[in-house]
Amino acid sequence: MKIMNVEFVISAVRPDQYPEDALPEFALAGRSNVGKSSLINKMIMRKGLARTSAQPGKTQQLNYYRVNGRVYLVDFPGYGYAKVSKVQRQQFGTMIETFLGDRKPLRMVLLIVDIRHAPSKDDILMYDWLKHYEIPVCVVTTKADKIPKSQWPKHVKMIKQELGFHPEDRHVLFSSETGLGREELWxxxxxxxxxxxxxxxxxxEVSIE
Incomplete structure (x- = not known):
């Protein structure tokens, strides 16, 4: 996909701050430091627009990026970082649950999982939550460049088994370094x-009839 225009729109924490233009939204969820910001930067071909950090837990709002004036990528706060206070974790949880529970422009959640490791308990909880509420999900196994290509199938199979992956869901293998999976995800x-x-x-049409 050719990227013509990208803009960071807002860091939102409440529904009244969400954009009101009803463009389709694709949210990115995953544990802290799993590479969501790097994935966004590769997807939009912009270095540093989505801020990356060696310090997990830096993203603490819902960060909206509008691409080509037709779609939003929404970066969630990372979950599972121990040094984030219990109060902050509760706030993040409430914020995400509010968003997922009643966000009409939301079309799909991209659940980002590091291909090198088994899904965390929080990854499994997120996947189960999305399935329970019938929110479309695509599992994106990132950092594929960190392991040999020959090991990809074994690691993907393990991740799917741990998640209880449903056959109707989608999966994309991704690398923010090489661009693997970028066009497939777009x-x-x-x-x-x-x-x-x-x-x-x-x-x-049915309504008109």
Whole structure:
């Protein structure tokens, strides 16, 4: 996908701060330091727009990035970082649950998992939560460049087994270093947007009739 325009729009913590233009939204969830910001920077081909940090837990709001004026990537706070206070963890949890529970423009959650490691308890909880509330999810196994290509299938199989991965869900292998998976992920996002547009058009036609 050719990136024509990208803008950081807002760091939101409350629903009244969310954008109101109803563009489709794709949220990125994952543990602290799993590489969500690096993934966003690779997706939009902009170095440093999504701020990366060696210090986990830096993202503490919902960061909105508008791409080509047609879609938002929404970066969630990372979860599972021990040095974040209990109060902050509760605040993050409430903020994310509020967003996921009633955000109509949300089209899919990209659950980011480090391919080198088994999913954390928080990863499994997030996946189970998304399935329970029937929120579309794509598991993105990132940092693929950190292990030999020959080990990819074994690690992906392990991650899917630990998550209890559902066959109808999507998976993308990704590397922020090499760009592996970038076009596949954009193709998926565009596919979901087109499917949603078609469903909305059908609903409108039925309403008119």
């Amino acid at each position: 193709d998926l996002i565009n596919e979901v947007i087109e499917e949603t547009n078609e469903e909305q058009e059908e609903t409108e």
